[in-house]
Amino acid sequence: MKTSLAVLGAATLCAASVSNTTKDGLITDGLVSLGDWQSAFDKAQNFVSQLTTEEKITIIGAGSLTNTSANWTALGISDGPQGAQNFYYESAFSMTCALAMTWDKDAIYKQGKAVATEFYQKGLQMLAGPVSNPMGRSAWGGRNGESFGPDAYFNGILGGISAKAYQAGGVIAGGKHFILYEQETNRTSSMSGGGGMGGGMGGGPTSSGNSTMGASTSGSAPSGSAPSGMTLRARADNSSTTQSSTESAPYSSNIDDKTFRETYLWPWYDIIKAGTGAVMCAMTEVNNTAACEDSSLLMGMLKTDLGFPGMVWPDQNGQKTALGSATGGLDYGSSSTWSTSTIEAFLSNGSLSEARLNDMVIRNVIGYYRANLDNGEQPSKADYDDYVDTMSDHANIIRENGAKSIVLLKNDGALPLNKPRRMTLFGANAGPVMGGPNLQFTVQGSGPTYQGHLASDSGSAQSSLPYLITPEAALTLRASKEHTNVKWILNDTYSTSSSGNTLVTLSSSETAVDASYAGYAAASDVCLVFINALSGEGADRTELYNEDQDTMVNTVAANCNNTIVFITSTGIRLVDQWIENENVTAVLYSGPLGQESGNSITDVLYGDVNPSGRLIHTIAKNESDYNVEICYTYNCNYTEGNYIDYKYFEHSNTTARYAFGHGLSYTSFGYSDIKTTKLMSNLSYHAKGRLEVGGRADLYDVVAEVDVNVQNTGSRDGAEVPQLYIGYPEGSGADQPLKALRGFERVEIKKDEHSQVKFQLRRRDLSFWDVTAQEWALPTGDFKIYVGASSTDIRQTGTLAM
Ligand SMILES: *[C@@H]1O[C@H](CO)[C@@H](O)[C@H](O)[C@H]1NC(C)=O
Ligand SMILES: *[C@@H]1O[C@H](CO)[C@@H](O)[C@H](O)[C@H]1NC(C)=O
Ligand SMILES: *[C@@H]1O[C@H](CO)[C@@H](O)[C@H](O)[C@H]1NC(C)=O
Ligand SMILES: *[C@@H]1O[C@H](CO)[C@@H](O)[C@H](O)[C@H]1NC(C)=O
Numbered sequence: 132m133k134t135s136l137a138v139l140g141a142a143t144l145c146a147a148s149v150s151n152t153t154k155d156g157l158i159t160d161g162l163v164s165l166g167d168w169q170s171a172f173d174k175a176q177n178f179v180s181q182l183t184t185e186e187k188i189t190i191i192g193a194g195s196l197t198n199t200s201a202n203w204t205a206l207g208i209s210d211g212p213q214g215a216q217n218f219y220y221e222s223a224f225s226m227t228c229a230l231a232m233t234w235d236k237d238a239i240y241k242q243g244k245a246v247a248t249e250f251y252q253k254g255l256q257m258l259a260g261p262v263s264n265p266m267g268r269s270a271w272g273g274r275n276g277e278s279f280g281p282d283a284y285f286n287g288i289l290g291g292i293s294a295k296a297y298q299a300g301g302v303i304a305g306g307k308h309f310i311l312y313e314q315e316t317n318r319t320s321s322m323s324g325g326g327g328m329g330g331g332m333g334g335g336p337t338s339s340g341n342s343t344m345g346a347s348t349s350g351s352a353p354s355g356s357a358p359s360g361m362t363l364r365a366r367a368d369n370s371s372t373t374q375s376s377t378e379s380a381p382y383s384s385n386i387d388d389k390t391f392r393e394t395y396l397w398p399w400y401d402i403i404k405a406g407t408g409a410v411m412c413a414m415t416e417v418n419n420t421a422a423c424e425d426s427s428l429l430m431g432m433l434k435t436d437l438g439f440p441g442m443v444w445p446d447q448n449g450q451k452t453a454l455g456s457a458t459g460g461l462d463y464g465s466s467s468t469w470s471t472s473t474i475e476a477f478l479s480n481g482s483l484s485e486a487r488l489n490d491m492v493i494r495n496v497i498g499y500y501r502a503n504l505d506n507g508e509q510p511s512k513a514d515y516d517d518y519v520d521t522m523s524d525h526a527n528i529i530r531e532n533g534a535k536s537i538v539l540l541k542n543d544g545a546l547p548l549n550k551p552r553r554m555t556l557f558g559a560n561a562g563p564v565m566g567g568p569n570l571q572f573t574v575q576g577s578g579p580t581y582q583g584h585l586a587s588d589s590g591s592a593q594s595s596l597p598y599l600i601t602p603e604a605a606l607t608l609r610a611s612k613e614h615t616n617v618k619w620i621l622n623d624t625y626s627t628s629s630s631g632n633t634l635v636t637l638s639s640s641e642t643a644v645d646a647s648y649a650g651y652a653a654a655s656d657v658c659l660v661f662i663n664a665l666s667g668e669g670a671d672r673t674e675l676y677n678e679d680q681d682t683m684v685n686t687v688a689a690n691c692n693n694t695i696v697f698i699t700s701t702g703i704r705l706v707d708q709w710i711e712n713e714n715v716t717a718v719l720y721s722g723p724l725g726q727e728s729g730n731s732i733t734d735v736l737y738g739d740v741n742p743s744g745r746l747i748h749t750i751a752k753n754e755s756d757y758n759v760e761i762c763y764t765y766n767c768n769y770t771e772g773n774y775i776d777y778k779y780f781e782h783s784n785t786t787a788r789y790a791f792g793h794g795l796s797y798t799s800f801g802y803s804d805i806k807t808t809k810l811m812s813n814l815s816y817h818a819k820g821r822l823e824v825g826g827r828a829d830l831y832d833v834v835a836e837v838d839v840n841v842q843n844t845g846s847r848d849g850a851e852v853p854q855l856y857i858g859y860p861e862g863s864g865a866d867q868p869l870k871a872l873r874g875f876e877r878v879e880i881k882k883d884e885h886s887q888v889k890f891q892l893r894r895r896d897l898s899f900w901d902v903t904a905q906e907w908a909l910p911t912g913d914f915k916i917y918v919g920a921s922s923t924d925i926r927q928t929g930t931l932a933m
């Protein structure tokens with residue numbers, strides 16, 4: 132590196148050699164250009180300069196200052212991306228995994244802004260999202276459905292758009308979880324069973340349960356007490372964060388530098404650049420150090436390399452020790468751990484600097500100024516049952532995005548439905564759950580299936596549904612207009628013998644058929660089977676398919692030559708138990724879609740909306756095709772490197788049932804005329820731009836473009852999602868997967884028309900992490916360019932010489 136870069140370079144030196152200035156990650160150290168954060172920083176710094184030490188300590192302990200010369204009300208924080216938790220009179224949006232399946236940047240922005248608007252109107256200041264992590268390293272991860280999925284590029288783009296949208300809606304984006312929190316098993320300690328403390332598993336406001344919210348989501352705790360639910364494990368040695376006893380430890384995710392930067396840290400560049408004001412550190416460990424106390428991670432990488440100017444706050448149990456967290460990079464914590472006397476003792480014996488304390492306080496308030504929450508316009512905090520109706524016309528967005536997100540996996544011509552005469556709905560997932568839409572989920576007891584229509588997840592991702600349009604309700608209404616005869620069996624394990632149902636004896640009626648799956652199936656020209664898979668906070672999955680539901684599908688298909696399966700799942704759900712049955716004529720796949728779910732599904736089944744959703748993960752043929760299982764030991768080593776999901780499948784020549792990015796339409800598309808263009812020359816090998824919020828400025832330079840023509844070759848209007856994958860130049864030492872997603876655009880194209888699609892490649896998109904230099908490197912040579920309809924359905928190839 133040239134000497135002129137030395138000053139800037141210092142910030143990205145590896146953890147082992149960071150200077151003590153850098154290690155503190157202080158905003159005032161001047162390493163990071165604040166850009167449009169500058170005025171918020173100025174206000175924050177001015178505010179903090181008026182505070183006494185005791186007042187500063189109150190703020191970092193999630194407390195409020197009242198009747199003092201400078202007032203501060205603790206931030207009102209709530210989960211999550213599908214709607215604020217535990218309120219009446221608010222909307223229940225589709226879950227992140229569902230929304231991500233739209234692959235639609237506008238849809239993601241629209242929903243993010245609408246959700247945030249509701250937060251703002253309820254008087255909340257911060258939304259615990261976007262959720263980047265867990266990414267879905269393991270197919271069995273219980274919370275995979277809460278995030279944008281395992282592709283780092285995709286996860287980052289969608290996370291960045293969401294963060295922007297939350298701010299546009301008026302609140303602070305609080306990204307989570309940081310980081311390498313990829314499974315639920317042993318996320319706390321073996322002693323507590325690996326999840327009993329889970330945050331935010333309250334029911335909706337209409338549930339009968341006693342709602343609890345995690346520390347992570349209840350920032351408005353009164354000063355002087357710990358944020359509710361936060362329990363802290365004492366350690367003998369305040370400063371040591373290394374576990375001596377694995378008995379009481381959560382698991383540790385151990386990862387090499389290259390994989391870390393290229394897969395797990397990658398999305399955070401986009402999320403931070405987009406203006407995220409807070410980042411929630413995980414309750415687990417990274418390389419045997421608590422994620423909330425790891426200074427190389429929080430101060431070195433997050434606050435310096437990525438230039439993050441906001442607040443780090445802990446997930447439940449994330450704050451382990453007083454000094455370790457204060458010097459490790461946590462900015463907001465429990466007031467019992469960070470009592471006035473404790474912090475003052477650290478200050479007086481020099482173990483904590485005044486500069487670091489000031490930085491913590493600045494970071495606590497800077498997001499508030501950045502979001503203009505100091506303008507005095509926000510309504511005051513509503514109680515959960517105050518009649519503050521924030522729903523506006525959001526039902527339209529929810530219905531529209533729900534339909535856009537549904538993935539058509541298979542279609543032998545059965546869809547769209549065309550005036551069916553006799554239609555039967557099978558399975559609990561078609562209708563209401565017996566106890567109503569907000570039946571409280573239990574944490575470890577959730578799943579593996581749900582005995583009703585699944586429209587929300589559990590734990591931190593549980594919605595407060597104002598109502599729920601089930602498929603049964605919406606389809607009945609739609610079918611009635613065409614005089615379709617509709618029957619149903621809304622149960623996954625129904626059997627005539629066990630129910631003692633007497634319908635079977637009503638043989639005098641021609642329309643009373645044998646009340647069984649087989650009987651109803653045989654008497655229908657369309658059989659719609661609804662199945663689901665549920666997992667969530669607190670426990671990982673035990674299965675990726677379900678025997679009862681698969682038996683139901685097979686029984687129906689054995690008797691009905693037009694069996695259509697609809698899957699609602701919070702994660703990967705396998706289909707090989709019946710996919711090759713010729714009577715299974717169509718399969719649709721989605722995440723939990725929120726309050727309008729049944730309408731969204733009906734819109735697609737009837738072709739009012741032409742499906743355009745795409746998978747955000749690979750559906751394998753067998754469970755054993757996935758390479759990463761749940762880890763049961765204290766050390767969880769990420770030995771698979773960057774090879775997760777489709778990158779692993781390609782690397783190991785494993786044939787997927789449905790590839791990452793797959794999804795069909797009721798029309799068809801053709802691709803032609805690929806063109807690659809290098810836009811910038813004489814690029815340095817290593818990124819060397821100044822450090823800004825989001826990392827080095829030049830990482831975001833658009834250095835190349837790929838153009839392709841997409842033609843609607845079918846007979847209906849529709850939307851296609853052309854995807855750009857790259858392969859790194861051979862011999863470049865980049866050591867990358869065969870293909871990596873680096874662009875996608877959802878384009879609506881009318882029949883017989885075409886669209887010119889342009890993908891812009893940022894320097895970052897063509898770079899790899901050079902472990903030796905500790906910098907992003909841009910290899911020279913020929914990049915392979917692939918454009919297609921999924922990671923395996925490549926329609927156009929080209930090369931890009933860099
Ligand atoms: C930085 O580290 C050096 C050497 O380790 C030490 O002498 C100096 O006091 C430290 N400065 C601060 C501000 O902590
Ligand atoms: C605010 O402070 C003033 C002066 O210290 C005191 O007289 C007053 O009672 C306080 N008000 C409240 C509500 O605590
Ligand atoms: C702080 O709050 C008190 C009580 O609400 C109020 O009297 C005082 O003016 C406020 N101070 C500032 C600086 O806003
Ligand atoms: C992890 O969880 C499993 C299953 O609950 C338990 O048997 C094991 O002891 C735990 N391991 C650690 C290191 O906590």
Ligand SMILES: *[C@@H]1O[C@H](CO)[C@@H](O)[C@H](O)[C@H]1NC(C)=O
Pocket residue numbers: 339340341
């Ligand atoms: C809610 O809490 C109250 C008071 O602790 C208790 O009596 C009641 O049984 C709880 N209800 C439920 C559904 O757990």
Ligand SMILES: *[C@@H]1O[C@H](CO)[C@@H](O)[C@H](O)[C@H]1NC(C)=O
Pocket residue numbers: 385386387388391417418427428
């Ligand atoms: C974890 O430790 C490995 C081996 O020492 C190191 O290369 C890597 O950078 C560390 N990762 C993080 C995220 O600290």
Ligand SMILES: *[C@@H]1O[C@H](CO)[C@@H](O)[C@H](O)[C@H]1NC(C)=O
Pocket residue numbers: 367368369370453473476
């Ligand atoms: C732990 O922190 C307390 C202050 O809360 C301090 O009095 C004590 O000496 C510390 N213990 C160690 C081992 O550093």
Ligand SMILES: *[C@@H]1O[C@H](CO)[C@@H](O)[C@H](O)[C@H]1NC(C)=O
Pocket residue numbers: 582622623624625626629630
């Ligand atoms: C489903 O049917 C089975 C067998 O008839 C019965 O035991 C079970 O209670 C039913 N489930 C629901 C949710 O009605």
Ligand SMILES: *[C@@H]1O[C@H](CO)[C@@H](O)[C@H](O)[C@H]1NC(C)=O
Pocket residue numbers: 688689690691692693712713714
């Ligand atoms: C398909 O359904 C028909 C009834 O329509 C049945 O006769 C046939 O055996 C089924 N085929 C399979 C492979 O299940």
Ligand SMILES: *[C@@H]1O[C@H](CO)[C@@H](O)[C@H](O)[C@H]1NC(C)=O
Pocket residue numbers: 692693
């Ligand atoms: C399905 O079976 C019905 C009779 O039950 C028959 O009329 C129809 O042609 C069959 N459809 C297909 C696609 O085989």
Ligand SMILES: *[C@@H]1O[C@H](CO)[C@@H](O)[C@H](O)[C@H]1NC(C)=O
Pocket residue numbers: 385764766767768
């Ligand atoms: C993980 O790596 C550590 C050392 O880095 C090693 O001690 C441990 O045995 C490994 N754990 C597993 C489960 O492979």
Ligand SMILES: *[C@@H]1O[C@H](CO)[C@@H](O)[C@H](O)[C@H]1NC(C)=O
Pocket residue numbers: 782783784
């Ligand atoms: C995958 O297939 C390619 C080409 O067929 C071959 O070169 C490669 O060694 C295979 N990889 C594995 C892991 O089997």
